[in-house]
Every structure is written in structure tokens, then in C-alpha cells.
Amino acid sequence: MVEGRMSKPLLIVEDLRVEINRHGSIVTPVDEVSFELQQGEILGLVGESGSGKTLTLKALMGLLPPGVVQVGGSISSRSGDVLQPLDPEKARGRIMAMIFQEPATALNPLRRVRDLIAEPFIVGHGVARNEARAKAVALMRAVGIPDPEQRSRAYPHQLSGGLRQRVMIAMALATESTLLLCDEPTTALDVTIQDQILGLLVELKRERDLTLVLVTHDLAVVSELCDRVAVMYAGRIVETGATADVFANPGHPYTAALLAAVPRFEPGGGDLTTIGGSPPDLRNVPSGCRFRTRCQYAFEECATAGHRLTHVADERQTACIHPAWIERGVAI
Amino acid sequence: MARYGFIAKRVAGIVPLLLGVIFAVFALQHVTPGDPARLILGARASEEAVEELRSELRFDDPVVTQFVRYAGNVFQGDLGRSLRASKPVTSIIADRLPVTLWLLGAGVVLSLLISIPLGTLAAMRQAGWADHAIRGVSLLGLTLPPFWVGIMLLLFLALPTGWFPITGFGDTFSEHLRSITLPALTLAISLAPIQIRSLRSAMIEVVESDAVTTARSLGIKGWRLVSRHVIPNAVLPMITLLAVEVGYMLFGAVVVEATFSLPGLGSEMITAVAGRDFAVVQGITLVFAVMVVAIHLLADIALAFIDPRVEMA
Numbered sequence: 001m002v003e004g005r006m007s008k009p010l011l012i013v014e015d016l017r018v019e020i021n022r023h024g025s026i027v028t029p030v031d032e033v034s035f036e037l038q039q040g041e042i043l044g045l046v047g048e049s050g051s052g053k054t055l056t057l058k059a060l061m062g063l064l065p066p067g068v069v070q071v072g073g074s075i076s077s078r079s080g081d082v083l084q085p086l087d088p089e090k091a092r093g094r095i096m097a098m099i100f101q102e103p104a105t106a107l108n109p110l111r112r113v114r115d116l117i118a119e120p121f122i123v124g125h126g127v128a129r130n131e132a133r134a135k136a137v138a139l140m141r142a143v144g145i146p147d148p149e150q151r152s153r154a155y156p157h158q159l160s161g162g163l164r165q166r167v168m169i170a171m172a173l174a175t176e177s178t179l180l181l182c183d184e185p186t187t188a189l190d191v192t193i194q195d196q197i198l199g200l201l202v203e204l205k206r207e208r209d210l211t212l213v214l215v216t217h218d219l220a221v222v223s224e225l226c227d228r229v230a231v232m233y234a235g236r237i238v239e240t241g242a243t244a245d246v247f248a249n250p251g252h253p254y255t256a257a258l259l260a261a262v263p264r265f266e267p268g269g270g271d272l273t274t275i276g277g278s279p280p281d282l283r284n285v286p287s288g289c290r291f292r293t294r295c296q297y298a299f300e301e302c303a304t305a306g307h308r309l310t311h312v313a314d315e316r317q318t319a320c321i322h323p324a325w326i327e328r329g330v331a332i
Numbered sequence: 333m334a335r336y337g338f339i340a341k342r343v344a345g346i347v348p349l350l351l352g353v354i355f356a357v358f359a360l361q362h363v364t365p366g367d368p369a370r371l372i373l374g375a376r377a378s379e380e381a382v383e384e385l386r387s388e389l390r391f392d393d394p395v396v397t398q399f400v401r402y403a404g405n406v407f408q409g410d411l412g413r414s415l416r417a418s419k420p421v422t423s424i425i426a427d428r429l430p431v432t433l434w435l436l437g438a439g440v441v442l443s444l445l446i447s448i449p450l451g452t453l454a455a456m457r458q459a460g461w462a463d464h465a466i467r468g469v470s471l472l473g474l475t476l477p478p479f480w481v482g483i484m485l486l487l488f489l490a491l492p493t494g495w496f497p498i499t500g501f502g503d504t505f506s507e508h509l510r511s512i513t514l515p516a517l518t519l520a521i522s523l524a525p526i527q528i529r530s531l532r533s534a535m536i537e538v539v540e541s542d543a544v545t546t547a548r549s550l551g552i553k554g555w556r557l558v559s560r561h562v563i564p565n566a567v568l569p570m571i572t573l574l575a576v577e578v579g580y581m582l583f584g585a586v587v588v589e590a591t592f593s594l595p596g597l598g599s600e601m602i603t604a605v606a607g608r609d610f611a612v613v614q615g616i617t618l619v620f621a622v623m624v625v626a627i628h629l630l631a632d633i634a635l636a637f638i639d640p641r642v643e644m645a
Contacts, residue, residue: 093551105542120550155640
């Protein structure tokens with residue numbers, strides 16, 4: 001069954017490279033990023049702030065901010081049995097949609113909620129306005145907005161953050177895309193609301209046979225929801241694999257450090273573990289493995305190693321050239 | 333219903349402002365150094381004539397009494413009599429006001445016809461040659477004095493082609509239209525640069541905003557994206573800007589009317605000031621002030637109708 005899923009990647013990203021050229025100095029916030037997305041899975045994309053998670057999603061959508069350009073790599077998507085290059089301009093709002101981090105600013109403040117949700121129906125599917133509005137109300141109900149008829153006439157600023165994010169999700173669903181790219185969809189929300197929104201996403205995924213990419217820095221969320229995880233560090237993916245495997249047995253020192261830094265509730269309160277040092281300045285990244293300056297297992301050859309994800313097990317890939325040391329190190 | 337309540341409240345809110353304006357206009361005569369009656373009649377008038385005017389205009393009454401009388405008259409639509417033309421100030425204003433309104437209306441429309449396409453283009457071609465060219469031209473427009481622009485238009489457009497009258501306002505609608513074109517263009521040239529700059533930055537801000545990114549992520553593009561998601565959000569600051577520009581426009585109108593010999597409030601104002609026709613100066617000042625207040629009120633109301641975030645409380 002795993003094999004069957006593996007043979008049908010919905011999206012293949014190869015060597016994605018994104019550059020920012022600021023006053024002649026070039027930085028590469030996304031570098032050599034490759035991953036596959038399987039039909040029907042939830043892929044977690046984790047990493048610290050600035051590791052390139054959000055820009056990776058925006059590059060897939062073709063929505064990189066001005067001054068930020070995709071300079072390399074290919075993205076292909078499967079339609080039927082053929083893989084073909086993906087044109088983000090055409091794919092946006094047809095096969096993929098994005099859910100943004102800040103529902104407070106992501107919605108056009110001058111339009112009523114029902115018109116915001118109805119618009120993808122009108123634009124993408126040629127539905128007449130009144131029918132699209134009716135469909136919008138139905139979608140509002142589907143995403144758990146209470147009293148949808150009445151709320152459909154509201155403007156975004158009249159709704160709470162959680163409801164706004166539900167509206168955003170409804171807008172994405174209205175495109176009838178099956179691939180949802182979720183960029184920290186709960187970061188801006190209250191903790192109690194976060195669980196509701198994540199629960200909703202999982203439920204919708206099951207009901208509508210969606211495929212999700214979930215960008216987050218919350219490892220608990222990843223372990224709970226994601227089938228697979230890709231860990232990013234300084235613009236590169238350093239490890240991927242099934243979430244349970246990766247979390248039980250990290251194959252990259254950065255993943256191990258990240259997991260060790262998750263605060264746990266302990267009686268009496270344990271000390272907070274942190275990763276020593278700080279993420280590298282992208283204008284001046286270390287040669288070889290970018291994590292080596294903070295890595296407790298770093299070897300001389302780490303400074304010259306090229307970045308390559310190698311299989312350590314069936315579905316596991318790591319960029320670390322000495323993954324075996326981690327286990328030993330943790331054991332000591 | 334909330335909307336009508338909101339409008340009523342805003343209108344009520346300008347009453348004290350109008351009282352202040354009336355007081356300022358009244359004070360105009362009394363803060364001017366010297367004897368107002370002497371000022372009106374000039375240095376060579378006889379002492380008897382000055383005395384006669386003083387008692388006729390009741391300048392000897394206490395200032396408060398004079399103000400109450402003036403304000404009462406204003407509220408009854410009596411702005412006094414012009415000493416030079418010896419007719420009511422209101423009838424002079426009634427004659428002249430339409431010309432000025434034409435000039436302002438046409439000027440604003442023309443300025444928007446210039447600034448909306450150029451501001452949009454500059455924003456879309458940010459840092460491109462079109463942007464730089466538009467920036468240069470608007471800087472030029474900003475530095476050229478309106479009277480000079482007016483004279484140049486007369487010399488190089490009106491005289492050689494004969495399409496536009498050199499002076500006057502004509503009698504029919506089409507004559508008005510032809511007479512007003514060049515003055516309005518002059519006014520527009522002085523107004524458009526600031527509008528272009530404002531629209532350009534508002535557009536850029538909106539285009540790069542999260543809300544527009546969201547719309548694009550849903551596959552909304554082209555004219556629909558611009559008309560539904562960019563323009564409505566970008567014109568909000570324009571409305572405020574237009575209201576702020578009104579004072580500047582009235583000043584521009586005075587200059588432009590004088591340049592083109594248009595029989596509007598502005599040229600009348602110049603004549604009245606030169607002739608020390610105080611009642612007329614006061615009346616026109618009052619009309620200008622009321623126009624400024626009214627435009628700001630309209631802008632507030634328009635914003636409240638366009639932007640649902642404005643609390644109509």
C-alpha cells in the first residue's frame with residue numbers, strides 16, 4: 001500500500017532555488033529544495049523562522065514577493081497518469097490554493113464575506129453570482145461557521161480571528177483545488193482556536209480527498225497530523241521521512257536538536273533545552289553542511305560535504321553524512 | 333438607518349465650525365489695522381464721509397453686538413452690500429459662483445483623468461523608465477506656477493489654434509465648456525502631480541498587500557483583480573487627498589481665473605481686495621470656507637460608505 005502511494009506523486013519539486021537580490025548582494029533563502037508530495041497525504045514542512053518554509057510555498061504558488069525570484073528548479077504536477085511542468089499562474093486557484101498565516105490582513109476588508117467566498121466559484125468555474133453566493137453560504141457551514149446566512153453578510157473585520165481563518169479556508173475550498181498549501185495557518189490564532197482549525201483541516205482533507213502541505217514550527221502539530229515531514233534548515237531540506245520514523249529516530253543532528261528543544265511538561269519544571277548558536281546569516285552561510293557550526297557531532301569533512309539527500313531507509317532521506325553518530329550521541 | 337444617523341451627526345458637527353468661520357470672517361475687518369471706515373473709503377476721503385460710513389455700518393457699536401448682528405445676517409442669507417457695485421453681496425456671489433464651480437469641477441475631473449492612468453502606470457512599472465518619466469514630469473508640473481502655465485497655454489494653444497476663447501465664460505453650455513477647458517487644464521496640471529504620487533504609492537502598497545496576494549492565490553487576475561481588489565483599496569487615500577487639496581485648489585482658482593479673465597469668485601476677490609470692498613471680500617471668504625468644510629464633510633461621508641471599517645457611530 002505504501003508502495004502504491006509512492007508511485008503516484010501529485011507534485012514533484014526538484015532543486016528549487018529562490019534568490020533575493022538586494023543592492024547587488026545575493027542571498028538564497030531557498031536552495032536545492034527537492035521533495036515529492038503524495039496524493040492524499042499531509043506533508044509537514046518544519047524549521048525555524050527564516051529557514052525558507054514560507055518562500056518554498058510561495059514559489060510553488062508563483063506568489064513570491066517583489067524582489068524575490070525563483071532562479072532554478074522544476075515543479076511538475078501529475079494530471080491523470082502524466083507528469084507535466086506546473087505553471088503556477090494557471091495552477092493557482094485551479095489545482096492548488098493557499099491558506100495564509102494572517103487572516104487579519106489576508107482578506108479584502110472592503111468586501112462582504114459571501115462575495116469573497118463566492119468569487120473563486122465565479123472566476124474559476126463560471127458560476128452565476130447568486131448561485132455562487134448560495135454555494136458560499138454552504139461552504140461557510142461546511143467549515144463550521146455558525147449562523148452562516150447571517151455571517152455571510154458580514155465584513156471580515158466584524159469576525160474573530162478564528163472565523164476569519166475559516167473564511168480563508170472556505171475561499172480556498174471554493175477554488176475546488178485538491179492541493180492546499182497551508183502557511184502556518186494557526187500561528188496568529190489563540191491556542192484553543194488553533195486545535196479547532198487544525199482539526200477542521202484534517203476533517204476537510206478526509207472528506208474532500210485533499211492533499212495538504214502544512215508549514216509550521218510546532219513539532220507537536222506535525223507529529224499529530226502529518227504523514228510525512230520535511231525538515232528545513234537555512235534554506236535546505238535536511239531530512240525527510242515518515243513523521244513517526246523521523247521523530248523516533250532522527251537522521252540529522254538538526255532534527256535531533258529541534259526535537260530535544262521541544263518543551264515538555266514535567267513536574268517541578270525541567271530546564272528548557274535550546275539549540276546553541278543561531279541560524280546562519282543567509283548572506284554568509286557556512287561551507288558544506290550549513291548546520292555544522294552548531295552541530296555537536298561536526299567533523300572536518302562536514303565543511304566540504306556537498307548537500308545531498310541520501311536514503312537511509314526506504315522512505316527516509318537525510319543530508320547528514322554521518323547520521324549514525326546521532327544515535328550514538330543520544331545514547332551517550 | 334445607521335448611515336443617515338451618521339450623516340446627520342456629521343452635519344450637526346460642522347455647525348460650531350461654521351460659527352468659527354463666520355467669526356473669523358467678521359474679525360477680518362476688525363483685525364485690519366486702522367479705522368475700517370477709513371480703510372474702505374481710502375486716504376483721500378473727507379472726514380465727514382468717513383464719519384457717515386462709520387455710523388451707517390455701525391462700527392461704533394460694541395464688537396460683540398456687531399458680531400451678533402453680522403452672524404444673524406449671514407444666517408438669514410444677508411452678506412451685506414458691495415460699496416463699489418452697490419448691490420447685495422449675495423447677488424454678486426450668485427453671478428460668480430457657477431464659474432468657479434465649473435472651474436473646480438472640470439479641474440478635478442481633468443486632474444483625475446491625468447493622475448489615475450499615470451499613477452497606475454507608474455505603480456505597475458515600478459522603477460521602470462515609465463515610472464521615472466512620470467516622476468520627472470510630475471515634479472515639473474509641481475514646480476511650474478499655474479499663472480505661467482496658463483499664459484503658456486494661451487500663447488501656444490489658444491492663440492495659434494483659435495479653438496479656445498482667450499477670456500470670458502460665454503453664454504451657452506458648449507461655450508462654457510470651451511472657455512473652461514484651458515483654465516481647468518491649468519488647475520489640473522497643478523493638482524495632478526500630488527495625486528499621481530499618492531496614487532502610485534497607494535497602488536504599490538495595495539498590490540503587494542496580503543489581501544491582493546490572497547486574491548491572486550485563488551486564481552483571480554487581470555482586470556477583475558485590479559477592479560475588485562486593487563482600485564477600491566487604493567482610492568481610499570485619494571478621497572482624503574482630494575479633500576485636503578481643496579484649499580489649495582481655491583487658491584489655484586483665484587490665480588487661474590485672473591490669468592484667463594474668468595468672471596468667477598477668484599477674480600472678483602482680487603477686484604474686491606484691490607477696491608477695499610470689505611463686504612465682498614468677507615462674503616467670498618465665507619463661501620470659500622464653506623466649500624472647504626463641505627468638501628471635507630462629503631469626503632468623510634464617502635469614506636464611510638466605501639469602507640465598512642469606518643464606524644458609523
